[in-house]
Amino acid sequence: MLAYIGRRALLAVFTVWAISVLAFVIIQLPPGDYVTSYIAQMAASGSVVSEEEADNLRIQYGLGRPIYVQYYKWVKLFAEGNFGMSMEWKRPVTEVIGDRLWLTMVVAVSALLLTWVLALPIGIYSAVRQYSLGDYAATFVGFIGLAVPNFLLALVLLYLGFTLFNANTGGLFSVELQDAPWSMAKAWDLLKHLPIPALILGLAGTAQQVRIMRANLLDELRKPYVVTARSKGLTEGRVILKYPVRLALNPFASTIGYTLPYIVSGSIIVSLVLGLPTVGPLLLRALIAQDMFLAGTIVLLLGVMTVIGTLVSDILLVWIDPRIRLEDS
C-alpha cells in the first residue's frame, strides 16, 4: 500500500514538473523577453523603470543566459512564492489572483462531489430497474449531458433564467457581498450560489459515471452469487447494496482521478459565461493582453492544485479498494 502511494506521489511530482515546463513555454512563447516588454508596458503608462532596476530583473530571471538556467531561476522564484509582476495590473501576481484560485477549487470540488452524489444512486437505480421509465429518463439526460458542451449549457441556463425569471443566475456572490470581507454571511451566500455552476460542470461527468456504474452493476447482477444471496432470504436492499454494488464501485472509483482535471478545465470556460470570480476570466484576459507571468502562474497553479486533488483521490481509492491495498504486501 505504501509502495502504491509512493508510486502515485512520484508520478505527481513528474506531472508537476511537466506542467511547469509547459507553463514556462507559454511564458516564453511571445516574442521578446519579459523584462523588455515590462519596461515597454511601464513606459506606455508613463512610469519609468530605471536602468538599475531593469538590470536587477534581468539577473533575477537569468535573461541572456541559457534557457535551462532561465527555467531554473523561474522555478526557484516560483517555489519561494515570488510569482513576478503582472504587467497589465502592475501589481504582484499573487495579489491579482487573490481569492480566485481558492474559489476555482471550491467550484471544482463541489462539482466533483455533486457528480458522485448524483451518479451513484442514479447508476444503481438504472441498473436495478433496467428499461424502466426512470432508466430511460436517466439515459436521455445523460446523453444531453455528454453531448452539450458545458459552456453552451451555461449559456442556455443563463438565457432561460434571464427570460423566464428575469434573474441573473450567474456569479458566485450576491452583488452587495461581492467585495465584502469574508464572514459567515458571505460563506453562506457562496454556498447558495454554488449549485448551478456545480451542476453545469458536473453534468457531463455524472452522465459518464452513471453509464459506468450501470454497466458494471448489470454485469454483477447477473452473477450466481446474487441469486444465492436472494435465495438465502436477504432483503432486496441488502442483496444489492451489500455485494454487487461494492464490486461495481471499483471501476467507478478508478475514474475519479481523471474527472477532476476535466472539471477544472471546464470551469475556466463556464466561469467566463457565468461570470464567476475564478481564475478563468483572469486567465483569458491575461492571455489576450499577453500578460505572460500572470497566465503562466495561473496555468501552473491550476495544474498543481489538480495534481494534489488527484493524488488525494488516489489515496482515497486505496482506502476503498482492499485489492490495491493488498497488492504489494
Next chain:
Amino acid sequence: MAGPDLTLDPAGVPAHGPAAVAPVEDRRIFVASQWQLTWWRFRKHRVAVVSGMVVIGFYLVVLGADFLAYADPNASEAQRSLMPPQSIHWFDGWRLSPHVYAVKGVRDQQSFRRVYREDPSQKIPVRFFAQGFEYRWLGLIPTTRHLIGVDGGRDGTQTIFLLGTDVQGRDLWSRLMYGTRISLTIGLIGVTMSLFLGVVLGGLSGFYGGLADTVIQRIIEILRSIPTIPLWMGLAAALPRHWTILQVYFAITIIISLLAWTELARVVRGRFLTLREEDFVVSARLVGCSQMRTIFVHMVPSFMSHIIAATTLALPAMIISETALSFLGLGLRPPAISWGVLLQQAQNVQTVAISPWLMLPAVPVIIVVMAFNFLGDGLRDAADPYGR
C-alpha cells in the same frame, strides 16, 4: 430513440453471434469476411445506423457549403443588423409557390433598437437552383447556382434570411454552412494527427513492452492529469497575430491533437497486448515473418475496426475543443467562420435575450456530437464480430 440501451451498455447487447442466427444463414456466416460480419452486426444497431447517416449528411454539407448558402457569408450590411429568422410560406392560396414576405426595418423611437416588420402584401418568391454569388464548386468549377435564392439576390435588392442575421447584418444560415465546413474538417484533420500519434506510440508501447511501455504509459498518465483547456488557451494565445487564417487553422489543429491522442494510444496498446499472445501472431513470427510484416499484415487488420471506432469516439471532443477555443476568441478568428466563431456573438446574455437565434449554431454542435457518439458506440460494439 429506439432501444437506447444498445448504445449505452455493451454488456446488455443481446447475442448476435452465429448461434443466434437461423441455420439457413449459417453457411453464409461461416464464409463471410471479418468486414462483412462487422457490417452485419453494425446494421442491427439502428440508432448507430441513423447516426451514421446524420454524420454523412453533415459531411455533404461540408462539400456543398457554398451551394447550400445563398448569400456571401461575409457580406455585412448595417441596415440589416439582427434581423429575426424568416419562414418560407409554401402556398399562395392553393397554389404551390414558396415565398417570403418582404421585411422593413424601422428604428423604435423608445428603445432605439431596429425593429423589423413583415409586409404580407409584398411577396418575394423563393427560387430553387437560383443565381447567387459566384463560387467554385469543390474549389474547381466556377458557378453561380445555389440551392435556393431570390430574384435580385445577387445585388441585394431582395433578400431572404432563413435564420436571421447577426450584429453586422450577415446572413446566419449562409455563415452556418461555411462554419460547418471549417468546424468539421478541423475535427477530421485533428483526429488524423491524433490517430497517427496514438497508433505509433500505442503500438510501440504494446508491441515492445518493457521500458518503452513504461515511459509512454507514464507520459499518458501525466497528460491525462493536466487540465487541458488552460494549456490550450495558453498555447493558442501565443500564436502570432499576423498569421493567416490557414496558418492559425493548422496551428489550432496541431494544438488540439497534441493533447488528444492518449485515448487512441490506450486502445491501440490494449489491442496489441491481447494480440501479441494470439496463436496466429506467434506462428507468423515462427515462420520467419519480419516484424513489419507481422504488425502490418497480420496484427493491424484484425484490430482496424477497433481503431475506427475509437477514432469516431475521439472526433466529438475535437469539435468541442475547437468550438470552445474559438468561442473564447483564442481559436479561429474572424473572418474565418466556424461554429465557435459564430457562437462568440452569443456570449452576452443581453444580446441573446433580444436575439435568441444567435444561439442556433449550438444546435449543429449538439447534433453532430451526439451522432458521433452513437455511431462510435455502434462501431465499437460491431468491431469485434466474433464476440458475444
